[in-house]
Amino acid sequence: MEKTDQRYHHFIQILREELVPAMGCTEPIAIAYAAAKAREVLGRLPERILVEASGNIIKNVKSVVVPNTGGLKGIEASAAAGAVAGDAGKILEVISQVTDAQKKEIKSYLAGHEVRVAPAPGDVVFDIIVTLVAGADTVRLRIADYHTNIVLIEKNGEILLESGNVVSDSASGLTDRSCMSVEAIVDFVNTCDIEDVQDIVQRQIDYNYAIAQEGMAHDWGANIGKVLRQHYGDDIKIRARAMAAAGSDARMSGCEMPVIIVSGSGNQGITASVPVIEYAKELQVSHEAMLRAVTLSDLLTIHMKTGIGRLSAYCGAVSAGCGAGAAIAYLNGGGFTEIAHT
Known part of the structure; x- marks a missing residue:
């Protein structure tokens, strides 16, 4: 995707709007x-x-x-x-x-x-x-x-x-999401100048992985992360889930570390990033590849959640889980077809 394409700048602005720090x-x-x-x-x-x-x-x-x-x-x-x-x-x-x-x-x-x-x-x-x-x-x-x-x-x-009429589930004031599609997102992630997203996504990696480590190191909530690791081992498939669960447990139990949210949710921000970071470490990919994969997960999560609304009976972490899964397929060499199917 060329920088002259308006969608390129929309995607960067969407990331700026969505990937913001929150405590609790x-x-x-x-x-x-x-x-x-x-x-x-x-x-x-x-x-x-x-x-x-x-x-x-x-x-x-x-x-x-x-x-x-x-x-x-x-x-x-x-x-x-x-x-x-x-x-x-x-x-x-x-x-x-x-x-x-x-x-x-x-x-x-x-x-x-x-x-x-x-x-x-x-x-x-x-x-x-x-x-x-x-x-x-x-x-x-x-x-x-x-x-x-x-x-x-x-x-x-x-x-x-x-500020005018309130429309339930609207996102007035935010960048128009109608430019988003799986194909456009994959194109952007593959071709964007990494410096255009690095600062935004690196902060998410730093914050969310840190609270996941805190959740594994100490007793928070139901300790789901620790339970998964203790009972099912340290295989990457388990570790990716355990680390995300640990971050969520810490956050929902009053941990005073900030989280970078996605689609208005810290649990979605953790789910979209931590499993992807864990797989990137396991696969020993370059740091740039990790940044692109997390960016992919974030944008796919936002795209899937856009039609559902900021709050719903449906848990948005499911969308983030799909985004993370697609980004893990990407880390394993998947292209558009594999990402879309995932």
């Missing part, structure tokens, strides 16, 4: 981000917080450990962490710099203030509305369609920001 499961972090931004607009600590969330947000947040909170779980903890200790400027790393003193403040805030959760009105699949109240001041902020998409900020009835 992305839905609680989105709530923390909303609360931190709303508190910034409010100008002081709120006396009470209301979080209205769509069903899939509630499902994804209710049982997840929120990082940097001392083990707290759920929507209330996410909102309190953002309001008390969040830095909205860090976006999906909003609570990455919480101090020990602030962790105590978060717990104290939850004990002494009302943080209420309610279903969001309407049928938008990805919908978070936070309302912060302090004295006579009220701030209402809404994130919809994807994790960082603030569509409304309102203070004391005055609209400070409004």
Whole structure:
């Protein structure tokens, strides 16, 4: 694919949009981000917080450990962490710099203030509305369609920001994905100037492999990675699964290491990259070949997930698993036909 082809630049921009760092499961972090931004607009600590969330947000947040909170779980903890200790400027790393003193403040805030959760009105699949109240001041902020998409900020009835109609499962504001196809993605991966994607993808390799190693080294969650390795051996087929599972276990259990997400999900970001990295190491391919393979996996994952939406009852890690499998076929010498069939 020539650099003069518009798709070439679209693919790079899509990677920039999708491969971003996040600490913790992305839905609680989105709530923390909303609360931190709303508190910034409010100008002081709120006396009470209301979080209205769509069903899939509630499902994804209710049982997840929120990082940097001392083990707290759920929507209330996410909102309190953002309001008390969040830095909205860090976006999906909003609570990455919480101090020990602030962790105590978060717990104290939850004990002494009302943080209420309610279903969001309407049928938008990805919908978070936070309302912060302090004295006579009220701030209402809404994130919809994807994790960082603030569509409304309102203070004391005055609209400070409004970005138009929210369409369920839309990706308005993101680069048009209609240019994507398996054939075009394979063409791009085979011919792109590696320097155009290296910084973006290398950070994903570094971050996601590091949390996978952390998951294997210490006790996190159900320790699925360790269980796979201990009971089924260290064959590459097992190791690729075990490392990805270990990274996910650490992330979902409150590990304070960042992950590079794909399609709005850390588990998808881990699944799309870690098994491919493990196979690249096993096959002793060049570093450039690893970079191209992970890029292939990422773009295929995004392509498959585009028609499904950012949140769904369908687990997006399945798409990432398909992307990783296709990239492993690529590492084993597969071309378009083998990748497409995989």
